[in-house]
Amino acid sequence: MPGKDGEVQVLLIEDNAEDACLIREVLQDQNSSCAFLITHVEYLQAGLERLQNDSPDVVLLDLSLPDSQGLVTLTRVLSNASRIPVIILTGLNDEAMALESLRLGAQDFLVKSRMAGDLLSRMIRYGIERKRTEEKLRKNAEDLAASNRQLTDFSEALQRANRQLKCLDEAKSKFIAIASHELKTPLAAVIGYLSLVLSGRMGALNEEILAALKHVKTASDRLLRLVDDLLDISKIEMGQLKMDxxxxxxxxxxxxxxxxxxxxxxxxxxxxxxxxxxxxxxxxxxxxxxxxxxxxxxxxxxxxxxxxxxxxxxxxxxxxxxxxxxxxxxxxxxxxxxxxxxxxxxxxxxxxxxxxxxxxxxxxxxxxxxxxxxxxxxxxxxxxxxxxxxxxxxxxxxxxxxxxx
Ligand SMILES: Nc1ncnc2c1ncn2[C@@H]1O[C@H](COP(=O)(O)OP(=O)(O)OP(=O)(O)O)[C@@H](O)[C@H]1O
Ligand SMILES: [Mg+2]
Missing domain, CATH: 3.30.565.10 (Histidine kinase-like ATPase, C-terminal domain)
Structure with missing residues (x-):
């Protein structure tokens, strides 16, 4: 990321003094909108230490260093600087390896002998921009995965609550069915005897008792209807209502x-x-x-x-x-x-x-x-x-x- 006033912090890991000098000249020659502040080290170990302490905007990396050779150099840099774009500096004969380095995660590669004009400068700026976009995408993907995990958790909790509710509902229906059934039998006896008494077959009743018993009968009929309705609801809910x-x-x-x-x-x-x-x-x-x-x-x-x-x-x-x-x-x-x-x-x-x-x-x-x-x-x-x-x-x-x- 360009620093203050458009200044780009470059970590150059290059053991060849001439190549390092050339890169410095190329970058400092540019009439670019941003200036390059170059930190140069010759050993991989020194480069890794810099990566731990500073956070450069870009790493220019030679794969053949005194303390590390080939693609291992790149993997070690990437494991220390996964969010910083790495541009590989390569010799004319190393193009195959450079291409392989792209597969491993390098942003770009530059053949040192073809380092002309503002090519390097442009490559650095594009590299930084590309990396930034990649980072944004990665962050979005992470956020999406986190939201997804939350949604899954939420959905699982909902399913659990649903199962509990279903159990409670079934228990409630069962309870109503049993309770209603137990109420119906004695209620039927009460209504049966009341009807018998009211019919006069058990002897004559005075007006007052007759009126009182009629009230009892009306209330009992109502109770029986309510019990029947409750039984019906619970039977329907439990899928047990017979239909002829x-x-x-x-x-x-x-x-x-x-x-x-x-x-x-x-x-x-x-x-x-x-x-x-x-x-x-x-x-x-x-x-x-x-x-x-x-x-x-x-x-x-x-x-x-x-x-x-x-x-x-x-x-x-x-x-x-x-x-x-x-x-x-x-x-x-x-x-x-x-x-x-x-x-x-x-x-x-x-x-x-x-x-x-x-x-x-x-x-x-x-x-x-x-x-x-x-x-x-x-x-x-x-x-x-x-x-x-x-x-x-x-x-x-x-x-x-x-x-x-
Ligand atoms: N034709 C209607 N006009 C206006 N309100 C009505 C009518 N039918 C039902 N309702 C309203 O709907 C409610 C529910 O009716 P529902 O038949 O389930 O119960 P209820 O008549 O109150 O009691 P019951 O269980 O004895 O039938 C009633 O309490 C009443 O407020
Ligand atoms: Mg009604």
Whole structure:
């Protein structure tokens, strides 16, 4: 690297006094923009010591020295000055060796008897420039390798964390499955006996006890539904939910399902309408699971639509299958809550508008069931104006029944 005021520090390792003198003259004769400050030594050992103490911009090296001969001279210099350009000074008969020295890492070579004009000066400056570019490239490659190593470390840490998360997730699903299953058996007994008592077959009950037991029954039914939903979620997550798929008429089924909610809608003065466009394509689905989907979506629409509102169910064929829209004129979902509604336990509304309880698992189950059928569900909503859930179900090519997901 040129020193201050463009001065280039040259270390000349040359045992031939005449050659050294010639080089000095050639360099000092130049009308070049930079001056050359030459340090001359005759032995390799002296040159190596200089390289340790100073840091010249360039080394001019004769390969035949009193204490070292041939390419060994170069390798010893390079091992002490890997970042400094080395230009080999060679005799007329040594051109083969000079070429070999380029392969080993010398920047250039100059046949001493052809040392004319500003050739040496130019060679030195180009050599320095080339070395500098090489150094930059080397540094970039090192930086790149370091970034690469960091990326690899990061990616490995991420993979480890991912594996841990997966284990935790599986443990959580297993825990929920076991806990839900253990809750279901005693709960079924409670509901069974309650139904028996409420039917009057175990004797007459006074009004007060009857009313209290009806509350207990409603709460127990709700608990059972929640336990069922939790079991479904964990089974789907563990890939253990059995699907009994079979082809069926979706239009007729939708009408039946709508009728189930008609009484409740009437009670809240909500108009519940259905429109089916043309003959719907036959879908291959698990009917009970699809019932669960429709029940959840219609009951949500009722739950979050105020009195005198309208709920419209529209089904039509689309290219990829069948699309069913559940539209309501209810309270809507805020933009920032839209992504959360399909996550379990994200009940944004703490309760329905008509006093219904809210657990926040219905839509999580709905989404997983639809996806298990290869379908999709999406939500469009305007806060305060209404909501539309669009479900698409594909027409399965393989109408095989009893598949499991
Ligand atoms: N039609 C709708 N209009 C407005 N908000 C809705 C509608 N459907 C769902 N939501 C919002 O999405 C949330 C999640 O719905 P989801 O059905 O999963 O749970 P939930 O109805 O609160 O409880 P449950 O588990 O008893 O169904 C609801 O709490 C509500 O805030
Ligand atoms: Mg719900």
């Amino acid at each position: 798929k079979a082809p069926f008429d979706l239009g007729g089924f939708l009408k039946e399902e709508m009728q189930v909610f008609q009484a409740q809608a009437k009670e809240y003065e909500i108009s519940l309408e259905i429109k089916i466009s043309g003959d719907l394509k036959r879908v291959v689905c698990d009917k009970d699971r699809i019932r669960q989907v429709f029940d959840n979506l219609i009951s949500n629409a009722v739950k979050y639509t105020p009195r005198k509102g309208i709920i419209q169910i529209e089904a039509k064929n689309i290219e990829s299958g069948v699309q069913i829209d559940f539209k309501d004129t209810g309270i809507g979902v805020r933009k920032e809550d839209e992504a959360r509604v399909f996550e379990p336990f994200q009940h944004i509304q703490k309760a329905g508008l008509h006093g219904e309880k809210s657990s926040g698992v219905g839509l999580a189950v709905v989404k997983k069931i639809i996806e298990a059928h290869g379908g999709k569900i999406c939500l469009t909503s305007v806060e305060g104006q209404g909501t539309m859930f669009s479900v698409t179900l594909p027409v399965a090519e393989d109408e095989s029944a009893g598949a499991s997901v």
